[in-house]
Amino acid sequence: MVLGSGREELVTALGALAEGRDLPGVVSGVAGGAGKVGFVFTGQGAQRVGMGRQLYEAFPAFAAAFDEVCAGLDAHLEGSLAAVVRGEGDSSWPGGGRIDETVWAQPALFAVEVALFRLLTSWGVAPQVVAGHSIGELAAAHVAGVWSLEDACAVVAARGRLMQELPQGGAMVAVEAAEERVREILAGRPGVGIAAVNGPRAVVVSGVEDDVLAVAEELAQRGSRTGLLR
Template identity: 60%
Template sequence: VSGRDEVGLRAQAGRLREHLIGRPEAEPVDVGYSLVTARAALEHRAAVVGASREELLAGLQLLAEGAVGGSQVVRRGRTAFVFTGQGAQRVGMGGELYAAFPVFAGAFDAVCAGLDPLLPRALGGVIAGGEGLDETGFTQPALFAVEVALFRLLESWGVRPDVVAGHSIGEVAAAHVAGVLSLEDACVLVAARAGLMQGLPAGGAMVAVEAGEEEVRALLPGGGLVGLAAVNGPGAVVVSGAEAAVEEVVRVLRSRGRRTRRLSVSHAFHSPLMDPMLEEFGRVAEGLDYRPPRIAVVSAVTGELADEQTLASAGYWVRHVREPVRFADAVRALENDGVTTLLELGPDAVLTAMADAAVRNTDAVVAVPALRARQPESRTLLNALGRLFTRGIAVDWQAFYDGTGARRIDLPTYAFRRDRYWL
């Protein structure tokens, strides 16, 4: 629903609701299709998502009464897709989308077809059943598969980013959809990365601390036992390495009143404990074919827009395993590039809060999660799609409704505002 201003939009929502109450035979799918294909999309927009006619009518009433957030004014800016990293995985992730959307299912199956010969067991069964999903050897391929399928589904609806970025393994998904790596080569890189990490001796620790990068760096001991794994925000850093060395850093921070949280991981990623795998991983990366990106990529290794030579270097992907994830810098680079909407592609809203904390102008830049843990996947994704549309991002609604049997029906004309002036 849209209007020239907030008052007009509310009036339009109320008018539509009254029209539909008097026409119980109107199918919701036909109403939605007619609204987005036969009506101008004006500057003030809102979207109502529901699983039944009653729920949709209730949503229109709340919108008409101003009892919900109301409309969003279209923002002219660039769009970024950011891909979630390890830790967001959950049993059954993507299953609801797989059942609901053939495009998602086809893309997911294509990724699994590329990964399964490289893994000890079929990836789909691991995700559905959960056994082994938290093992790095499966976690990273599973996230890659779900995130690529999410991208392909949104792409089929005409939603395309101007720039992409990712957190750790998420950056491999970003590089693939940007065209840097074919699906075959991306699967090889992901499987090798995950398998070699899994094969390292278990141990080490990763702890998220509420402190700035400079404060934490000053506490890091020499000897190559501990380092920074991630800089996720101005006061959000992850320390990673040998357990005793990490605990000593954490002890000092706690004594200063800093909050800390130990991460549940099998290995100390992005730390010196990764060094034994780097040479072999480099040989795998050397054997891949890198292509110029079709979509701009912001690197979370450098925190800057990556050029073609950087992304086409096997050495870059080795650094990507070992060096800190500079996600906060990547978000600021996106903001500096004119991005006003960040859509997080992953099974949970992990990067959304980090991005909100990292951006300088929270009024101009909004982060939206495509999925959230413990919430219905289709509803969450459609809410995200509606929110993107209200911010002015193009959606191919014809493609969205393709195959649903939706048809155009008569709907009320625009609720024009009229003021009468008496002599």
């Protein structure tokens, strides 16, 4: 393993490792114990235009898996998922492109996550446990063999389509604060609620956009970091 704060340090450390030289930032040894390998699949919000492009070009295992999953999803979508992931036709689209629309974001993440899983397993890296959040749960269920790719694609596409049909004007904000603190601020604000509690100091609030942003601003003024979810 090599450690470094930038490309130059990492390249230097890799050179030392390849030559068998000792250098700060170079660590070698053999893992021991009975540890297990786990894969965790992310939920919506991690999507971006062009994700997986370099992997697709470099590794046939990734490309084949991505194409297979996209073909399964396209049967339930109005358009080409691969084209959306590549950002084709997004020149006049606001923000990051169509991939930020829930109906596309969820299938796109599912396709990339399954392709990443198959790439890693083609290298002999196999997990003993898998887990996921939101759309990542569906990817984890598929790679664990809970359901076939055909069934998974049908559910993933339907889930994204149903969530896309929610009325416009809502928003979600991730907050670095304890649940109790957030609930105090939400008191008397019927347009905002807690959507998720992801940790002792990791909460997501959702609701009417203006109300959600007002809550986020108040929390920020009290020292909490906040982030609007795409």
